[in-house]
Amino acid sequence: MINPYDDTYFMKKALQEAEEAFHKGEVPVGAIIVIKNKIIARSHNLTELLNDVTAHAEMQAITSASNFLGGKYLTGCTMYVTLEPCQMCAGALFWSQISRVVFGATDEKRGFRTMGTKLHPKTEVLGGILENEASNLLKRFFIEKRNLN
Amino acid sequence: MINPYDDTYFMKKALQEAEEAFHKGEVPVGAIIVIKNKIIARSHNLTELLNDVTAHAEMQAITSASNFLGGKYLTGCTMYVTLEPCQMCAGALFWSQISRVVFGATDEKRGFRTMGTKLHPKTEVLGGILENEASNLLKRFFIEKRNLN
Numbered sequence: 001m002i003n004p005y006d007d008t009y010f011m012k013k014a015l016q017e018a019e020e021a022f023h024k025g026e027v028p029v030g031a032i033i034v035i036k037n038k039i040i041a042r043s044h045n046l047t048e049l050l051n052d053v054t055a056h057a058e059m060q061a062i063t064s065a066s067n068f069l070g071g072k073y074l075t076g077c078t079m080y081v082t083l084e085p086c087q088m089c090a091g092a093l094f095w096s097q098i099s100r101v102v103f104g105a106t107d108e109k110r111g112f113r114t115m116g117t118k119l120h121p122k123t124e125v126l127g128g129i130l131e132n133e134a135s136n137l138l139k140r141f142f143i144e145k146r147n148l149n
Numbered sequence: 150m151i152n153p154y155d156d157t158y159f160m161k162k163a164l165q166e167a168e169e170a171f172h173k174g175e176v177p178v179g180a181i182i183v184i185k186n187k188i189i190a191r192s193h194n195l196t197e198l199l200n201d202v203t204a205h206a207e208m209q210a211i212t213s214a215s216n217f218l219g220g221k222y223l224t225g226c227t228m229y230v231t232l233e234p235c236q237m238c239a240g241a242l243f244w245s246q247i248s249r250v251v252f253g254a255t256d257e258k259r260g261f262r263t264m265g266t267k268l269h270p271k272t273e274v275l276g277g278i279l280e281n282e283a284s285n286l287l288k289r290f291f292i293e294k295r296n297l298n
Binding site: 047048051052053054059062063066067070071072073086087088089090091092094095096115116117118 | 197216243
């Protein structure tokens with residue numbers, strides 16, 4: 001039987017959020033949180049609009065999912081995020097005890113793996129899902145940004 | 150001339166915030182952000198009340214100070230926080246480019262130094278200001294918590 005709810009399906013939803021960010025002039029990163037094939041949080045980077053370095057897509061998604069669940073632990077949940085999380089977001093994911101983190105593009109410079117940030121020992125990680133789509137959107141953003149200034 | 154606005158003065162203000170958290174049944178950590186001897190943000194841990202692992206004192210203080218300043222960078226600011234920041238909060242401080250972080254008690258287990266989290270190269274760090282006061286409050290909290298359960 002075909003399962004339509006695979007990692008690619010959900011990463012596409014995160015990419016839609018990243019596109020939202022793009023259209024708002026934000027660094028295009030999107031995130032969703034899923035439990036039992038149900039999306040319980042959708043968010044995109046809003047650091048420019050909110051003037052707030054903490055407004056990464058992942059941080060908002062964690063807050064939103066906790067609010068939905070009525071509890072601060074995200075056991076049983078998966079985050080889909082278009083870019084590898086940074087130290088801050090990986091640190092928040094650590095505290096959340098989320099079961100799975102799936103990301104798209106790798107962030108060689110500021111990603112949590114390069115920076116040595118620890119996730120919770122219970123958290124599984126998978127990278128590279130729709131990596132090209134996520135990184136092309138980021139590249140397009142920075143090229144347009146450069147041409148505008 | 151005596152300068153009343155030294156690190157101990159401001160750490161006392163952060164400790165008052167930690168006491169607020171204590172009375173609310175939250176892990177007692179408080180933070181303030183200061184620019185030119187003026188307090189522009191005060192906060193304390195609210196992870197239980199908000200059911201949100203991202204609601205650490207430092208995260209709220211960063212959001213609040215950015216809001217006050219109308220910009221996301223905290224250059225020229227000092228954060229006073231009663232406990233050594235964790236990975237998440239140090240990661241947020243990294244993005245904020247804050248000029249100085251002064252903390253009270255050391256967190257040997259989850260503190261950013263043990264965890265290897267990087268602050269911004271421009272950020273100065275000083276630990277141990279009113280360390281005993283901060284750690285005694287934390288110890289008292291965990292002892293009372295244990296006796297209640």
